[in-house]
Amino acid sequence: MSTPPIAIIGAGLAGAATAWQLARRGRDVVLLERGTPANDFGSSHGSARILRYTYPDPFYTGLMVRARRGWDDLEDLVGERLITPTGSLDYGANRDPAALADVLAGFDVPHELLSAGEATARWSGLTFDGPVLWHADAGVIDAESAVKAMVGLAVAAGAELRQDWTAARVLRQGDDHLVESEAGDIVRASHVVVAAGGWLPALLGTLGLPRETLDAFPALEVRQEQALHFPYRDPEAAWPTFINKRADIQVYGLPGGRDADFRGQKVAEYNGGRVIGSALEHDRIIDPVRRDRLVAYVEKALPGLVPEPYAETTCLFTNAPADEFIIDRAGGVTILSPCSGHGAKFAPLLGDLTARLVTGEDAGVARFRPLAALAGA
Known part of the structure; x- marks a missing residue:
């Protein structure tokens, strides 16, 4: 029996970058988007985001x-x-x-x-x-064009894009996860990456995460x-x-x-x-x-x-607190929230860091992992 794909919830800059980086590594990926990639109800629409190097x-x-x-x-x-x-x-x-x-x-x-x-x-x-x-x-x-470019590369490498697919909850089933849509459709996944941006606070409690993980998650x-x-x-x-x-x-x-x-x-x-x-x-x-x-x-x-x-x-x-990013995993669920109003400029790298964390290539950036102590990572 083949291994289920990695499911990514959200096709904004963060989700698109992760799909691209995982697909180029030869991983099976399904990208789930409640609307269309870079739609104007999220944080990655339009053609204008600042790229700068200046940080204190x-x-x-x-x-x-x-x-x-x-x-x-x-x-x-x-x-x-x-x-x-x-x-x-x-x-x-x-x-x-x-x-x-x-x-x-x-x-x-x-x-x-x-x-x-x-x-x-x-x-x-x-x-x-x-x-x-x-x-x-x-x-x-150009945020919208960047999203479409990364989604295109991911699909060309074998990823599947499902549009108008609104994730409602994630259930654990054995070693796998079931991602259920609001319409009742099911995607079986070996791992779930949640890159839902501003939708994350409403989705967090539906991901099947342990209570101690939810209690330790930074306030958004x-x-x-x-x-x-x-x-x-x-x-x-x-x-x-x-x-x-x-x-x-x-x-x-x-x-x-x-x-x-x-x-x-x-x-x-x-x-x-x-x-x-x-x-x-x-x-x-x-x-x-x-x-x-x-x-x-x-x-x-x-x-x-x-x-x-x-x-x-x-x-x-x-x-997130202190304007940090969150790229952390709890079991088979990785949460990617590289936002705080300054995440767009890092998109390709953050996709790479997330792919490494998901695939076990490394343990991830320590300061982006508020849940790592719970996992013993």
């Missing part, structure tokens, strides 16, 4: 150096550009550009630490009141975030991505790509959205108070943009 913690910068090699590999395999180079700016009293520059220097990532005047001379569409860090290797990830916070697109005053100006952390507000922005018809900057407040229980409560309604707060910021801080949004969207942040 050198661990994540080192991880990004490794992840970029995975992106290069993916682009080579599909023959498609998934990352548009833009460079990135970090500034603001709570961002500490000098400390970030020291971290980049430790990994030989090219960068410049500029005065406010020097930065203003180069990027007149933004305002600065202190040091500014520039690193040219940053860019914008799901936020319904919103981003507005503002038109460029000068359509020919080259805009970078940016992160501005001040005492009163934390904002990020990036060229909007297809999401903004290539004519505007996507701007959002980091963790500025309302807290919801799970993706089940994602209503995609823009909060007018938060909209006005962001418009006021753009009017004062981004003079190169017309402070009148012409498009708007919502998405989900699934935050």
